[in-house]
Amino acid sequence: SQQGEEDPQALSIQEGENATMNCSYKTSINNLQWYRQNSGRGLVHLILIRSNEREKHSGRLRVTLDTSKKSSSLLITASRAADTASYFCATGQAAGNKLTFGGGTRVLVKP
Amino acid sequence: DAGITQSPRHKVTETGTPVTLRCHQTENHRYMYWYRQDPGHGLRLIHYSYGVKDTDKGEVSDGYSVSRSKTEDFLLTLESATSSQTSVYFCAISEFSGGSYEQYFGPGTRLTVT
Incomplete structure (x- = not known):
């Protein structure tokens, strides 16, 4: 079963625009992590937000977490063609540090 | 890349043969951790390990075994590979950072079972 579900499944934007994707989950979590995956490549860790945090920034990335709604969002500001990739959220449990992934959002940034 | 390598990177094997993938x-x-990635399913946890000789099952462990x-x-190890095990397999480690464990992934192994 998938703990995290991303929305939308696919997103197409122009370079310079912002991209927002959302992740919903079902059970309580210790943390939530976002990853990027370029086509045919491995996963790159973007950012981790703990369950007691509400917002976190890293460069052009902004992540929010609302534990009452069991949801998170990832915002990429001023997108670039190089941001074209699939983005995954993964919820982390304290026991075993295991992650449960959602199905991902495919982002296409058109130049 | 957190110093993770996987071998082989690509493998084609026949149904019924044993296959072992290595994460270093x-x-x-x-x-x-070992995950598999299939279209439409994201990544799913197969098995994980919390130390030498300490392993546990994940969400999709049937047909797989592990050793550390x-x-x-x-x-x-896929004891007897089946076509449904055609997938991309990722290994990961957990690294403690800023009060939480972040997971970092290896480059993946693309396995095709014919």
């Missing part, structure tokens, strides 16, 4: 890490991480005899190596 150089930074003495305690926790290691050394800290640096985590092996995934």
Whole structure:
């Protein structure tokens, strides 16, 4: 079963625009992590937000977490063609540090 | 890349044959994981390890076994490969950072079972 579900499944934007994707989950979590995956490549860790945090920034990335709604969002500001990739959220449990992934959002940034 | 390598990177095998995938890490991480990635399913946890000889099952463990005899190596074995095990397999480690464990992934192994 998938703990995290991303929305939308696919997103197409122009370079310079912002991209927002959302992740919903079902059970309580210790943390939530976002990853990027370029086509045919491995996963790159973007950012981790703990369950007691509400917002976190890293460069052009902004992540929010609302534990009452069991949801998170990832915002990429001023997108670039190089941001074209699939983005995954993964919820982390304290026991075993295991992650449960959602199905991902495919982002296409058109130049 | 957190010092994670996977071998082989690509493999084609026939149904019914045994296959072993290797994950090697150089930074003495305690926790290691095996995931598989299939279209439409994201990544799913197969098995994980929290130390030498300590392993546990994940969400999709049927048909797979693992072994960890050394800290640096985590092996995934398909005892008798089936076509449904055609997938991309990722190994990961957990690294403690800022009060939480972040997972970092290896480059993946693309396995095709014919």
